Amino acid sequence: MGTGVLAPSCLESFMTTARDLMIVALEEQPGSPVEQGDLSLALAGAEVLDLLDAKVLTVDGDRVVPEPHRGPDDSLLAEAVAALDRQKPYETVEEWLWRRGRGLAARYLAALEEDGEVERRSRWMTLRAERPVLTDSGARRRARERWASHDPVLTHLAAAVGVRREPAQDGQDIADDRILAVLAAVGDAVVQLEAVRQQKTVEEAAFDNVWRGGGD
Template sequence: MTTARDLAIIAQEPAADGPVEPGTLSLLLAGAEVLDLIAAQAVVLDGDRIVPGGQSPTGDRLLDEAASALVAQEPYETVEDWLWRRGRGLSSAYAEELERTGLTTRPRGRRIPLRTGRTELVDSAARREAGERWATGEPTLAALAAAAGLREEPAVGLTDDVVTVLATVGNAVQELEAVRQRKVIEDAAFDNIWRGY
């Protein structure tokens, strides 16, 4: 399993804090894909730029798709640019992939399947493996989860490349949250104008 797929599975688990917002999850998944591609030696980082290496298939459909989407010409793409470009709608792509591969299912009503967008994880080896990585606090997965606010403990023992990617992911998540907060404030101000306040 890849870090991105494990993160998608963990994000589907019922949590006391509620689900991860799709935009935030998409940024985290895009960052996890970079980390998976580094681990597969399909890319290397040159500063904050993603330099494609050998295009060897990883065996994971979405990760192979990510590898083929890399900018292959200099000056290459920065990690930040990748997060925003690749992350667009990525949480939906992973949710669909989990359902397509049988790792999630739609809850069934008494007579017909419910027509909600909600899916539930099935008991599978992939779910248990992701849960084990989560429970043991595997550093990369823990650091990505901390960026989403799912975990608080800092990760230790990370390489410079991993730290670079995680710092960029953290900044992107904060930027997205600032945009969300600004929108809430603007919407509230607009509502107040219409109400005559």
Template sequence: MTTAHDLFTLALEPRPERSVGQGDLSLSLAGAELVDLLQAGAVDLDGDLIVPGPRPDLDDLLLRAAASALVRTVPYESVEDWLWRRGRDLAAAYQAAFEEAGLLTRPRRGLLGFGADHRMELVDTPARRRAQSRRQEGEPVLGALAAAIGIRDGGGPQDDAGPDGEAVATVLAAVHDAVTELEAVRQRRSIENTAFANVWRVP
């Protein structure tokens, strides 16, 4: 299983705090895929630009799709641009993959399992236990990606890129910034919508 798979698993674990939003999760999944591609030697970073390397033999279908989606011509894509482009609807793609693999049970009404009506259930599998173990052990890269989307119940430090170096640290920082930007957009829209609604309430 990949870091992205483990992250998606953690996002669907039941917890008392608010559910993880699709947009936040999609951005963090795109970051997790990029970390996996870095660790597989499929890409390198030149500053914040993603420089494609050899095409590795990847077992995971979604990670292969991520490798195929890389911009392979100069000027290369920035990490930020990758997160927004690759992250579009990525959470839904992982949900579909989990369902197809039998890792996720679908609710009776077939609603997407995010938000207040979250009723998706993870199947108890070795892959799920592995993701839980990584979280409990405080694995720093997975912990940082999870923390970016509000999952902070891990068991160790989450602000260190660990042995993976500066490139992974760059990706983790970009994920945090993108999620923060998305939240700012949400808040701005909420304020604008409230202000618009109040106009119609003025006597």
């Protein structure tokens, strides 16, 4: 497909878009880690793209349609394959992102740690957290090379979660409509999640005002 997403033969080396995105997010935003929820949604989208390239699924319109192919050896991608909805009319990309994405960033971080690619000093993305440190691994070097090459898929996913490198306008660097559909769904989901955060902030502020007013 020429998308930058990995061919099936490469998946056994664990060099996947999702893992590359996780590494880029850790490396490029050391001072202000991306929102865990945003990253989880983007990782779920990256899994769809990896499995699309491996021909384990296809994207038909806005639906994720499983294909009868053997899943990859990567443990998290194999978990994603097992989680696919195989009942017609199948789920939408958006539904997959919200269902699969729950807590996904933490699972990818744990997988990188287990593989010796991250030295984890404390829990990530909490008030008392110390940033995880990437080791000098082959996976890190491959992710950095892909990032340095301005891989369009990786660049779009990273931009969606706030890692600063603007992709080409309107996805003009990507020709496959299926990939564009997934990237658009990720962007929409991140926007929706931010709207939920903002609404929660407004509601909490209103509650605080009422509470203070009631105590006068």
